[in-house]
Amino acid sequence: MARVQLHSEDWYRVSALCPRLRPQVQVALHDYKGMPWYVLTDRSSGQTFRMTADDFEILRRFDGRTRISEIWNGIAWSHERDLPPQDEFLELLSRLYDSGIILVDALPRAATLARGQEEKAREWITRLLKSPVSQKIGLFNPSALLEGRVMTGLAHLVFGPVGLLLWLAAILGGVLTALSYWQPLTANLGDRVLDPGNLLIMACVYPAVKLIHELAHALAVRRFGGSVTQVGVMFLVFVPMPYVDASQANAFRSHGVRALVTAAGIMAEFAIAGVAMILWAEADPGLWRAILFNTILLCTISTIFFNGNPLLRFDAYFVLADLTQTPALGTRGQRLLMRLIKQLVGLDPGPDTESGGTGERVWLVSYAVAAAMYRVFIVFAIAFGLAQMLGMAGQILGAWVVIGGLIWPNAKALHGVAVSPEVRKRKWILMRRLLIFGTASLAMLVVIPFPLRTTVPAVVVPSPQAALYSRGEGFAETLAVESGAPLLPGDVVMILDRAALATELDALEARRAASAARLLAARNDGETSLAQAIEAELGAIADGAAQIRDQLAAIRVVADRAGQWVDALTPVERGMMVTRGQQLGWILGPEDRRLAAHIPQSRGFALRHGVQGARLMVAPGDTREVAPDAIALRPDASRSLVDPMLADRMGGPVLTDLESPPEAILALNAAFQLVIDAPGNDLQLGQTVLVKLVHPPMTLFDRYWPRIVTFVGERFGAGA
Known part of the structure; x- marks a missing residue:
């Protein structure tokens, strides 16, 4: 068991002082988890100070007439409580004095008093x-x-x-x-x-x-x-x-x-x-x-x-x-965290003034770490927000906020620790541990590569070769199959109305007969030039009639392959006009499904680093490996979607521009397009699965430093 140092080498500096409670301090008794705590409030400044009952028993003795040495000796002889080590006593005295709770009987010199008044007058500048x-x-x-x-x-x-x-x-x-x-x-x-x-x-x-x-x-x-x-x-x-x-x-x-x-x-x-x-x-x-x-x-x-x-x-x-x-939650957590840091680097942590048990200590330290991380986040969020809203002035203010809120207080604290006697006494131990810690941290950042993954939602979509397009145009007269029905090659899918095409063919036939009569008359009259023009006109009429006959032949839409019929995203209904080249649906065979995904540009650094493979997370416990040759990635970011089924208006995960037309849906943000040709036959169209892309390992420095530089440069750079 470690021995506690009862006496302090700095005791002689304060032993003759006679502290007393300031008259404007108000005392209130609180109960925390069955233990009494005293809350001291400075009514002039509004600042509060919480202390345990044991510490308050010491404060009771501060009457302005009794010396500190007499107070400590009185505690030793009274046996009312454990005798605090002199270092712990001095630490409590220092905190009470710094908080403005107590005064000492030392008379300030005129120069000291004047300097204090000047510092008070300049306090607003410091703030x-x-x-x-x-x-x-x-x-x-x-x-x-x-x-x-x-x-x-x-x-x-x-x-x-x-x-x-x-x-x-x-x-x-x-x-x-x-x-x-x-x-x-x-x-x-x-x-x-x-x-x-x-x-x-x-x-x-x-x-x-x-x-x-x-x-x-x-x-x-x-x-x-x-x-x-x-x-x-x-x-x-x-x-x-x-x-x-x-x-x-x-x-x-x-x-x-x-x-x-x-x-x-x-x-x-x-x-x-x-x-x-x-x-x-x-x-x-x-x-x-x-x-x-x-x-x-x-x-x-x-x-x-x-x-x-x-x-x-x-x-x-x-x-x-x-x-x-939990009184003084943040202060106690910071104090415990500082003790742990001092112990880690080999410094004397000083007296342990925390009265809480193990569970409460873990809670206090956890809170202190979370609060410190959130403070860093808030300071940078304010700085970047100012830079984005106010231009050059915002950049200056943002840098000022970071310096005043993070850099200056931490630098001041580090300087105080660096010049403290405990650091001077153990500087070689401190330097050795800091060197080990710095080397390990540097290796973690720039030497050791870590696995790199990108996880995005992907949608099961039909393959392009499964699409069936109309080779003619007309009104849908007969719908022969319903979505989900099986088809064989040659099966009729739908029949288009041929009345308009037949009327147009009859009109062309009438024009052809009239032109043939005119050609005969021109030849009989010996008008060679007119006859040649009429012959050209007859050729054009014949070509038009041939095209219409082809369209009449295409009015019967038949399956060109075996598979399951699936209607298009905008299904054709009876009486609807069908144009040439319009997609009518898909005929899905066993291998006619693929995955499509929209990868944000923020993952561009990982995609440029390479893709070694992928895993599909279809359901809990259902993970499937995908070979690299089945992965196709478009190298340039685009707002166009690989498939419209990715759009949010179609039930997909990608937010789209509401003003973009249904035939050319655009995403709100440009992204990289991913296609995987091996999704599995049991997956249904429109089903969403998670795709985890596997990249080559990368160091933390290579992973985050370029992104930090880009992010800061966009807000604090010359053109920001």
């Missing part, structure tokens, strides 16, 4: 440099307004049985309406959202939505006896939005009440979305419908990605912490 697209300005104290009879009554109405029923009705009505109007609501969504006119409407709608969001927080606080002490304006991507300081909800003892206060804004936005969805369905196209559309968008997608996502420290984060009874 601007760290996050140029997110700034907050306090305006006034709304307590007198919110604590009046009208607002108090409204709070009890909204957060009571009547408010709950109205909220459920709005949500249910909005969901049912959205399901009914899903296609027109989501059609061409990306282009509609990024249209400059729509972005302007969205910028105007967002503050109004957030006003109701923040009002819901304020009413919830008031409903349970709290007060809101500050209202202000926050600029998010330069769009002004209201905010309220609802930090007094931390004093509520009930987990459910605190969660409800925090979730009030999210619930309000979902209710707004439900009402807006119902109104949108009834509105006529125009400005009002555009406002409702953006309201729906902001109250659903924006809420899900930001306020409603517990991986960011917004509303849903605190709701999750209260409902799971």
Whole structure:
């Protein structure tokens, strides 16, 4: 068992200090999973600090008169709790001081005081440099307004049985309406959202939505006896939005009440979305419908990605912490994750201040990892969004967001670790482990190839040679077979009406007889030139009559091969006009099926790398190998479809342009066309199966680096 170092070499630096609790700090007792936790709220800044009962027993002794050394010795002699190691004691003291919870009795020098005042005055500059697209300005104290009879009554109405029923009705009505109007609501969504006119409407709608969001927080606080002490304006991507300081909800003892206060804004936005969805369905196209559309968008997608996502420290984060009874969820997770990283690289992790068991520690670390990954995703999503919407200015702001949100804080943290005494003491161990880790990571990225697969849905379609085309034209008079019937060579499929052709042949015969009489008269009169012209006319009439006789012979549409008859996608019906060359259907034999697929251009790098084979995943447990010579891939991306059965309007998986005609259906996006000639005789036309293409192995660097360069270049390049 590892020994715990009780004394600290830095103890002498602070042992004579007399800490005390700041007077503006409010203390509230919470119960988490049967264990008491104390929540300290700084009423001047709104910041909160949660601590265990053992740590709070130490804080009780901070009276401004007792030295730290006396406090520690008193704990040792009291036997009321385990004596904390001095390093752990100093770590708690440092966190309390950095959070503004305690003060020490050391008198600041004039220069130090002046420097602190200057730093306070420049604080807004620091916030601007760290996050140029997110700034907050306090305006006034709304307590007198919110604590009046009208607002108090409204709070009890909204957060009571009547408010709950109205909220459920709005949500249910909005969901049912959205399901009914899903296609027109989501059609061409990306282009509609990024249209400059729509972005302007969205910028105007967002503050109004957030006003109701923040009002819901304020009413919830008031409903349970709290007060809101500050209202202000926050600029998010330069769009002004209201905010309220609802930090007094931390004093509520009930987990459910605190969660409800925090979730009030999210619930309000979902209710707004439900009402807006119902109104949108009834509105006529125009400005009002555009406002409702953006309201729906902001109250659903924006809420899900930001306020409603517990991986960011917004509303849903605190709701999750209260409902799971996990106080300081993110902070504790980060602390545990940092301890694991330090242990991995050979550094002293310091005192373990986490009180949770093994299961809770796994939950905290998992949350910390997921939150860090999501933060990276959100920062880059904002940066790329700014670059795409605002051009050159957006590119500058996007780079600024990445630097301020990711690069600078991480670089600052790494610098703090690099200059720490523990790194200096173990620098050779650290360098050796980092070298091993870096070498292994480099090998994983650029040396070791990994299997590469592309999985796409494919549709069973008929082979081209199975198609039966009309050699004549006319109205369908007789349909001899139904779809699915077996055919033999020579069997009649359908008979076309011959009346029009017979009339036209009779007319040509009459013209031929008249021209023959004219030719005889011209010869008798010795008019050689006229006779030659009439002879040419007779030749043309004979050719036309021969063609009509051929068409009359083709009026009987017969099978030219054995197989099963399948009607065309637009089946021929009795009385319908059939033109020459029109596809009537297919005569499918045992080998007349193939697979067709539409592969997105994002998989182009894998296709260019080669295809070694394929597997068909027809059903669970039914996987079939396909030889490379049965795979045909068109090298150029195109919007044309290999077969119309791939189109969504025909039941296929490919989204198509609604304006393209049925005879030439075009996909919305260009893609690579794949054909496989060995699907299996048991597959039915129109059936969808998954095709997994097998590519030669590729390193992670070769797989992802070109795509990253292309993606970033499209948004931050010279021509972006």
